[in-house]
Amino acid sequence: MNQWGERFRVSIFGESHGAGIGIVIDGIPSGTKLDLDKIAFRMKRRAPGRNTLSTQRREADEVKILSGFYNGMTTGTPLCGVIFNTDTRSRDYTPELLRPGHADFTALCKYGESRDFRGGGHFSGRITAPLVFAGAVAQQILSERGIEVGAHIYSIENVFDTPFDMAGVDKKTLNELLYKEFPVIDDSKGREMSAVIEKYKSEKNSVGGTVECAVCGISPGVGSPFFGSVESRISSMMFSVPAVKGIEFGLGFRFAETDGKYANDEFYTDGQKIMTYTNHNGGINGGITNGMPIVFRTALKPTPSIASEQRTVDISKMENTKIEIKGRHDPCIVHRAVPVIEAAAAIAILDMIL
Numbered sequence: 001m002n003q004w005g006e007r008f009r010v011s012i013f014g015e016s017h018g019a020g021i022g023i024v025i026d027g028i029p030s031g032t033k034l035d036l037d038k039i040a041f042r043m044k045r046r047a048p049g050r051n052t053l054s055t056q057r058r059e060a061d062e063v064k065i066l067s068g069f070y071n072g073m074t075t076g077t078p079l080c081g082v083i084f085n086t087d088t089r090s091r092d093y094t095p096e097l098l099r100p101g102h103a104d105f106t107a108l109c110k111y112g113e114s115r116d117f118r119g120g121g122h123f124s125g126r127i128t129a130p131l132v133f134a135g136a137v138a139q140q141i142l143s144e145r146g147i148e149v150g151a152h153i154y155s156i157e158n159v160f161d162t163p164f165d166m167a168g169v170d171k172k173t174l175n176e177l178l179y180k181e182f183p184v185i186d187d188s189k190g191r192e193m194s195a196v197i198e199k200y201k202s203e204k205n206s207v208g209g210t211v212e213c214a215v216c217g218i219s220p221g222v223g224s225p226f227f228g229s230v231e232s233r234i235s236s237m238m239f240s241v242p243a244v245k246g247i248e249f250g251l252g253f254r255f256a257e258t259d260g261k262y263a264n265d266e267f268y269t270d271g272q273k274i275m276t277y278t279n280h281n282g283g284i285n286g287g288i289t290n291g292m293p294i295v296f297r298t299a300l301k302p303t304p305s306i307a308s309e310q311r312t313v314d315i316s317k318m319e320n321t322k323i324e325i326k327g328r329h330d331p332c333i334v335h336r337a338v339p340v341i342e343a344a345a346a347i348a349i350l351d352m353i354l
Contacts, residue, residue: 002122004240007354010134010347014083015116016124017093022082023130025137027354028068030076034140039063042136045339046129053182053197053335060086063133081133085126092327093118096316099325101304108315125242125333128340135343138350145353149346150174151213151338152183154297156193161212162186166250166279166295169214183338201331204307208243209334211341212297215283215349220274220291222352229287230294230352237348238298241340243333246299250282265292294349300337305329 003011007027014021040062047061061083068079095117098104103123107115115121139149148171154161162185164173177183184190193209200207223230231249238244255263265276276292283294305325312323330336 004237005347005351008138008347008351010131012127012130014127014130015118015121016085016126017118017121018085018116020082020084021127021130022080023134025068025079025081025134027351028074028076028079028137028141029354030074032074032141033072034069034074034137038140039133039136042139042339042343043129043132046132046336048330048336053194053201053330053332061129079137081130083129083133089327096314097321097323098312098315099304099323100310100312101301123242128241128337131240131347132339132343135339135346138346139342142346142350142353145217147215147217147349147353148174149213149215149342149349150177151211151342151345152177152185153190153193153334153338154210154212156196156209156332156334157207159189159192159196161189161193164212164214164293164295166214166282167276167292169216169293169295171216174214174216182335197332200302206303206306206330207332208300208302209332210297210299211334211338212295213341213345215294215345218283218289218291218294218349218353220289222289222349223284223287225287230284230289231287231296233352234294234296234345234348237344238341241298241300241337241344243300243303243337244298244341245301247296249284249294249296251280252282252297255280265290298341300334303330303333 002013003009005027009026011024043061043063063081063083066080066082068075068077102120104117107121107123142149152161154163182190182194184193196207235247238247251258251263263280265278265280267274267276273291276290279292279295282296283289283292305327307324309322309324312321314321
């Protein structure tokens with residue numbers, strides 16, 4: 001089922017080359033003011049065709065709200081937003097040749113011949129646009145409660161940006177990243193990353209990377225142990241983003257290389273609040289927020305659609321063959337994934353605090 005959430009519930013629909021894509025959001029308190037200009041701004045951050053580093057498919061990604069919104073405020077009933085597809089080119093796709101790295105084969109196994117294969121159908125990264133809409137709504141509600149979510153490109157291949165100061169990342173840093181077309185902390189590293197992407201594009205190939213995300217202003221005590229842990233809830237949403245293949249919180253896999261004295265975050269107080277000197281655990285202990293910033297990183301795989309020749313199977317003949325994927329595709333989706341990761345995090349956090 002394409003539904004997620006307990007209190008802030010979302011359900012996505014549509015296909016990459018269908019009439020449109022969209023999302024239904026339930027659980028938004030009535031009377032919530034929504035700034036549609038801010039939503040449009042966040043949608044443009046993910047939209048395709050903005051520069052040479054992205055697919056040249058051009059979609060405005062303008063959201064038409066069909067229900068749950070009146071006179072600038074939510075009504076309390078389900079909020080439905082639709083994005084109509086305007087620049088599809090389905091002739092680039094064929095159902096007979098399985099594209100390596102895609103969901104073509106698994107979709108065939110689950111849905112049979114009736115699946116929509118055009119542009120990946122419902123499995124396409126294009127379906128993340130409605131998630132950004134839902135995330136933009138969630139971010140406005142969170143902001144009213146003093147919580148901000150922001151992210152940056154942490155790495156492209158082996159080029160790394162300056163990491164967040166996990167104990168000191170603040171809302172000002174997140175806001176500065178929000179207005180960067182290529183969201184990195186160190187712009188010189190951003191130029192190096194862009195060069196890497198251009199290199200792979202010229203070679204008819206693609207490249208992956210990581211996104212680092214932070215949640216600032218969240219109170220201690222959010223979440224539940226074990227199955228309802230903050231890590232579990234955030235991770236569940238992150239793996240709803242098609243290209244995400246890994247996630248780590250705080251030091252993450254580096255915990256395996258250190259000792260307990262270093263890994264532990266020692267406490268201190270300013271007389272009113274309890275905080276930690278370091279934030280190696282990414283703001284979470286026992287599955288529950290401790291009041292420090294939540295910090296995590298996601299790994300995104302290279303775009304599977306590449307123009308280089310690859311081996312595959314022709315399912316109409318059940319014969320081995322080769323394929324050169326046609327169409328308009330991103331040589332790297334990491335920079336466009338930043339607002340998607342932010343949106344997914346905002347949805348998960350809001351679901352936990354409502």
